[in-house]
Amino acid sequence: MIEEKGILFVLSGPSGVGKGTVRKALFEKDTGLKYSISMTTRPIRTGEREGTDYFYRSKEEFEKMILNNNLLEYAEYVGNYYGTPRDYVEETLEAGKDVFLEIEVQGALQVKKNFPEGVFIFLFPPSLEELKNRIVSRGTETEDLVRNRLMAAREEIEMMDAYDYVVVNDKIETAVQKVQSIVRSEHCKRERVAVQYKKILEDDLA
Amino acid sequence: MIEEKGILFVLSGPSGVGKGTVRKALFEKDTGLKYSISMTTRPIRTGEREGTDYFYRSKEEFEKMILNNNLLEYAEYVGNYYGTPRDYVEETLEAGKDVFLEIEVQGALQVKKNFPEGVFIFLFPPSLEELKNRIVSRGTETEDLVRNRLMAAREEIEMMDAYDYVVVNDKIETAVQKVQSIVRSEHCKRERVAVQYKKILEDDLA
Structure with missing residues (x-):
């Protein structure tokens, strides 16, 4: 009997981004995820x-x-x-069973170090999206304010580099759908599936 | 104005696996995909x-x-x-705009060579799934028959190695949902998103 191993999903992001809200909305759906x-x-x-x-x-x-x-x-x-x-x-x-862990950034980086095979999702504040729009459209704000905001955003972006996915939390429903899609698609990754098929075949052909 | 670039998705798999059926069912949904x-x-x-x-x-x-x-x-x-x-x-x-290409395996391998940044999805015949179950449960078939089927399956598996994802086409609706999840989650990949955010920020901070 083949046992497909579960995947550890780690949802993280800066304080106040709405990690708990997204996690709660996600667990209201039938995802098969086990909360850590x-x-x-x-x-x-x-x-x-x-x-x-x-x-x-x-x-x-x-x-x-x-x-x-x-x-x-x-x-x-x-x-x-x-x-x-x-x-x-x-x-x-x-x-x-998949395990789902919702945690702040420092904790997620510890998990990444101790369990690199996990899938790390960075929940991004919608303010950078807004900021993005603000920057790209003709600016009405002072140059200094835009610059300060961008410096703060840049610090967040540095943390993003340790993650596999970035989901912008502009709308909870959309963010939840994206996290669900990540969970589903990770189970279709060739590296995961191919190994399983090959193992069965090789065991039998040996 | 930021322009998020589209992604080329290539759906392929062995002859008779049901690529066309999955593609048609996928295009009945509102995916934003442009058929190649x-x-x-x-x-x-x-x-x-x-x-x-x-x-x-x-x-x-x-x-x-x-x-x-x-x-x-x-x-x-x-x-x-x-x-x-x-x-x-x-x-x-x-x-x-994302481009969606449905094509047989030889064509997909050519695309992979000429456009490696595409996302390659291998549609897997449900027979291997069945075969898998047959192998792992107590076999009622002759050893030779199982062996022949496994050899054919192995050839398909070799082709799988060039792909990013494997979707088993056991149920069209489930297969379509998985392909949709792959499309959504690929747009959340950190490598794609981070570059865009960083580019905007660097342009502005320069």
Whole structure:
């Protein structure tokens, strides 16, 4: 029986770009994606469940995982650790399910380092699109203002270089459709599919 | 004004796989794709129009285009030439429109050589899928039959290696959706988008 491995999709982008909104709208659709569950050292709260909301671990356990490189990324926030356990992601992928991780840029770059075979999607703020239009049409703004905005945009663009895809979040529905298209098309990539067919054939012809 | 360049999509695959059916179903949707118009030396027929059905040229003109490498691919069929004019494709792409070309495998390999920046989609016969299932489940067929089928499948798989994507044509609707997803996601590829943004910014910051 052939088991097509799942793919790790990482949605990221600058703060305020609307990552959470796009992720929520995406998960309302029937995508077959499994949302990545984080690990944390913060105490479990009423109504939360281990393995559903988070994996809850002690600080000692978490630090051991950091040392053993068992996290695809982690960060400290208000005295607690938060991170993405490698085992959970890999087991889900092995079971043939895609994993979807929504995360800020620093975390995504850590994941990229630890799991380069992931597919990295950069959600781009619509303001650059607007900015683009502003620049290209006859400008009514001062040259300095345009220049400052462009400098900020340039910093964002440098981060973009680590990503595979860029989706402009000008309209949530359009952005969600593009992310869905990326998920579907990645499963049609020849490198992924050809290896599987070849493996079966070679096993049998051997 | 920024002009996003179009992308050349080439749909190909073995004879009988259903390329034409998938292409027709795809063009019934609102994809914004422009179907590539071929050039031919065969006489124009009643009801046909120059530049709509074909570009009609004399044999001398066609052979001159072959010599000048003005065709992305060509073939001779029942005494007439048929080919894809490079100028028409490039002008359409420059105008920001995607071009869609449906063609047999030999033609696609010629296009790949002459226009490697195209996106090449291999339509895979559902029989290999079936074959796959047959191989992996407990076989009721003779070993020889399975072996022969696998050899034929292997030849097709070798051709697959020149392609970017593989879409199994098990269900037309699903295949069309996958091709549409490939078209959408290719427009989100960082290499394409980043260059455009950077160009605008650099032009302005210069």
